[in-house]
Amino acid sequence: xxxxxxxxxxxxxxxxxxxxxxxxxxxxxxxxxxxxxxxxxxxxxxxxxxxxxxxxxxxxxxxxxxxxxxxxxxxxxxxxxxxxxxxxxxxxxxxxxxxxxxxxxxxxxxxxxxxxxxxxxxxxxxxxxxxxxxxxxxxxxxxxxxxxxxxxxxxxxxxxxxxxxxxxxxxxxxxxxxxxxxxxxxxxxxxxxxxxxxxxxxxxxxxxxxxxxxxxxxxxxxxxxxxxxxxxxxxxxxxxxxxxxxxxxxxxxxxxxxxxxxxxxxxxxxxxxxxxxxxxx
Numbered sequence: 001x002x003x004x005x006x007x008x009x010x011x012x013x014x015x016x017x018x019x020x021x022x023x024x025x026x027x028x029x030x031x032x033x034x035x036x037x038x039x040x041x042x043x044x045x046x047x048x049x050x051x052x053x054x055x056x057x058x059x060x061x062x063x064x065x066x067x068x069x070x071x072x073x074x075x076x077x078x079x080x081x082x083x084x085x086x087x088x089x090x091x092x093x094x095x096x097x098x099x100x101x102x103x104x105x106x107x108x109x110x111x112x113x114x115x116x117x118x119x120x121x122x123x124x125x126x127x128x129x130x131x132x133x134x135x136x137x138x139x140x141x142x143x144x145x146x147x148x149x150x151x152x153x154x155x156x157x158x159x160x161x162x163x164x165x166x167x168x169x170x171x172x173x174x175x176x177x178x179x180x181x182x183x184x185x186x187x188x189x190x191x192x193x194x195x196x197x198x199x200x201x202x203x204x205x206x207x208x209x210x211x212x213x214x215x216x217x218x219x220x221x222x223x224x225x226x227x228x229x230x231x232x233x234x235x236x237x238x239x240x241x242x243x244x245x246x247x248x249x250x251x252x253x254x255x256x257x258x259x260x261x262x263x264x265x266x267x268x269x270x271x272x273x274x275x276x277x278x279x280x281x
Contacts, residue, residue, distance in 0.1 A: 033045040033046055033047050034046040036049055036074055037074050037077065037078055039078055039081035039082055039085065040081075040085050042081050042084075042085065044074070044077050044078070044081065048077070049073070049074065049077065052073070052077065053073065126261070129261070129264065134260065134264060135257045135260050135261055135264075137252075137253050137256040137257055137260070141256055142249050142252045142253060142256070143245070145204075145252045145255070145256060146245050146248055146249070146252060149202060149203040149204070149252075150242050150243055150245075150248065151202070151240055151241060151242050151243060152200055152201060152202045152240070152241060152243055153200070153201060153202075153203075153211075153214045153215065153237060153239070153240045154198050154199065154200040154237070154238045154239045154240070155198065155199055155210070155214050155235045155236060155237050155238060156180070156197070156198050156199065156235070156236050156238060157188075157190065157199065157210070157233050157234065157235045157236075158180075158183065158184050158187065158188040158190065158224075158233070158234040158235075159188055159189050159190040159230050159231040159232070159233055160187055160188065160189065160225065160231055160232045160233075160234065161189050161231050161232070162232070163225070163227075163232055165187060165232075166224065166225040166231075166232035166234060167225065169183050169187050169224075169225075169234060170222070170224040170225050170234050173222045173224075173234065173236075174222055177220075177222055177236065180236065189231060190230075198238060202243070202248065202251055202252070202255065203215060204252075204255035204256075204258075204259070205251065205255060207228055207233075209226050209227075209228055209233075210226060210228070210233060210235060213226055213235060214235060214237050217235075217237045218237070219237050219238065219239055219240055220236070220237065220238070221236070221237055222234065222235070222236045223235050223236075223237070
């Protein structure tokens with residue numbers, strides 16, 4: 001038997017609850033939800049039943065469509081309402097434990113709602129900008145960008161928290177590039193999943209400061225150290241290759257769309273006052 005059927009009531013509960021209906025439904029319109037059970041003043045509707053079933057596995061949903069499965073699942077909902085009603089009679093819903101836990105959950109859901117609202121506004125704003133043609137990229141713009149940057153570069157990097165250590169590591173690597181893995185393991189604070197990984201990008205796809213260094217470095221060279229918000233970077237350029245226009249075009253389109261979006265956001269800073277309070281390092 002599946003998990004939601006492990007806590008079932010004895011069958012006698014179902015019949016009385018199933019037969020109990022509000023005394024007068026004549027005032028409800030034709031679209032009123034079907035009531036499948038009633039526990040005291042609380043009604044359980046078909047929509048509530050369907051909503052609960054929708055999160056179950058396909059196998060459990062199929063079982064719930066049978067007469068036995070439907071009856072058992074309704075009994076589970078009845079059980080929940082019985083417990084809730086008695087808990088209210090016992091004033092458990094007024095306890096500090098209950099109210100504190102409820103407020104914590106309300107706060108979490110509020111944060112989730114606010115985050116979703118912000119993301120939704122952002123997506124709709126981007127769609128609006130695209131519809132107005134503000135983010136549109138022409139084939140001519142793509143061709144012009146490709147003429148300047150027809151290549152991609154691959155690097156690996158170390159991220160060191162402080163300048164003194166970064167300088168010492170960089171000097172050691174200049175003497176012996178073979179120590180890269182050893183020093184990476186010992187000093188790099190790059191995200192764990194990116195350690196030992198190479199990064200491939202076209203100009204415009206990565207951190208601008210590192211793109212410039214990589215573009216002006218010969219393959220196989222160690223360059224550093226460059227400061228960004230993440231820390232002090234030491235990079236080794238491992239290869240560079242020319243791309244075909246066909247392969248590069250989708251990436252260039254994305255780069256130019258992002259540049260146009262950034263330009264629009266920069267313009268908005270003249271409309272809305274932006275103040276960033278930097279913390280002393």
